[in-house]
Amino acid sequence: MRVVVIGLGVQGRKRTAIAGPEVVAIVDPVLPDAGYRRIEDVPLSSYDAALLCVPDDPKVELLTYLLGNGKHALVEKPLLSEREADLSALAALAAKTGTVCYTAYNHRFEPHFVRMRDLIQSGKLGEIYTVRMYYGNGTAAQVKASPWRDTGTGVLFDLGSHLLDTLSFWLGPISQPFKVISASRFENLSFDHVTFGAAGKPLLQLETSLLSWRNHFYADVHAEKGSAHITSLCKWGPSTFIQRGRVLPSGRPDEDAVTLVQADPTWALEYDHFKSLCTNGGSALETDMWISRTLNSLGAAALSGEGQ
Structure with a gap:
């Protein structure tokens, strides 16, 4: 091609x-x-x-x-x-x-993101109760130095879009509305730390930051029959996936852990996926429309002072 x-x-x-x-x-x-x-x-x-x-x-x-x-x-x-x-x-x-x-959205090709999607869709965790994610990097100074980046909603659109896409990748279509919990400008003209979420089932809690001096990602999924957890991305490795099985009535759960120490595979995998789509067909923007609606609503709320 x-x-x-x-x-x-x-x-x-x-x-x-x-x-x-x-x-x-x-x-x-x-x-x-x-x-x-x-x-x-x-x-x-x-x-x-x-x-x-x-x-x-x-x-x-x-x-x-x-x-x-x-x-x-x-x-x-x-x-x-x-x-x-x-x-x-x-x-x-x-x-x-x-x-x-x-x-x-290259994180869809993170090995542990695929593992999380497959686990959730297998039904082994049962009903999903809560999903909590944090995505932070330390780029506040770089953003501040860029006139076109340090404007408007900042980290909300930049990293928040990744988290919304990840939710869609793992859970499928999401119907509950999101709201801003906090939107801060600690070092930047634009927002450099934002938390937002959605009530209901599952309860969704998302946090984004440009102030994480060691780049970091984590995800915690708690469910009826156990939980699953991701710590870090391959590019920031090591990246670990932990699955825990619930013990009834209570007790220390069984635990399986997989840790990867490798280079970031997502860019090459995503490019191969794109070429496959070009050859075999398949193009839909429904998720983009949902992300756009959600971020526009959250951005308007944050810029109006909600959560500050």
């Missing part, structure tokens, strides 16, 4: 390295080592798909151009719009042209 990389920032360089010789052109409006300034200048006959590594604002316009011209597209998360009709139009355009519009 012949691909164009649009946007040569941190993510764009990662995508370029993964795609390797399949990259036939690079587009960036500023950087001198890009061959093109605009995607419209790249001959349509020269490529099959594009990898969009761009800020949020131009995504819908770029995707409309690509899908409308029969080109598959992988776009870095999140895919958001204040108008849900924009995403509906993209879905309709992809269906009309037979193209793939895929939003990249």
Whole structure:
């Protein structure tokens, strides 16, 4: 497959390295080592798909151009719009042209995330009572140095989108509404620490931060017949998955643990998945629409002062 990389920032360089010789052109409006300034200048006959590594604002316009011209597209998360009709139009355009519009949430390819999904869907845990996740990195200073990143909702949209997608990956469609619990600006103009969640069954508790000086992720799932836990991601390793079986009426549970010490496999696995979709078909934006609705609602609440 012949691909164009649009946007040569941190993510764009990662995508370029993964795609390797399949990259036939690079587009960036500023950087001198890009061959093109605009995607419209790249001959349509020269490529099959594009990898969009761009800020949020131009995504819908770029995707409309690509899908409308029969080109598959992988776009870095999140895919958001204040108008849900924009995403509906993209879905309709992809269906009309037979193209793939895929939003990249690479953590779906974390080995322990797949293990958690399979365990939950197996029914071995029984009814899921609570899901709690924390995702934090130490990028507050880098965000502060970037005029386009240190604006608006900050970490809520950036890392919160990952957590919402993970919930969907593990649990399927989620119906209960979310609310902001706290939204703080400790070091940044934008929010650098946000907690939010949803009441009901399961109870969902999510926390995101740019103030975790050691990058960290954890997930705790408590359920009727036991619990499951993830500590860290492969890129920050070691990454551990623990499954515990409930002992009745109470007592120390049986426990199985798997620890991985390896390089981050998610980028290559995700790219392979995208190419498979392009070959075999399959493109849906329902999860993106839900994430967009949820984040827009949470963002409006946070910016209005809710949770502060």
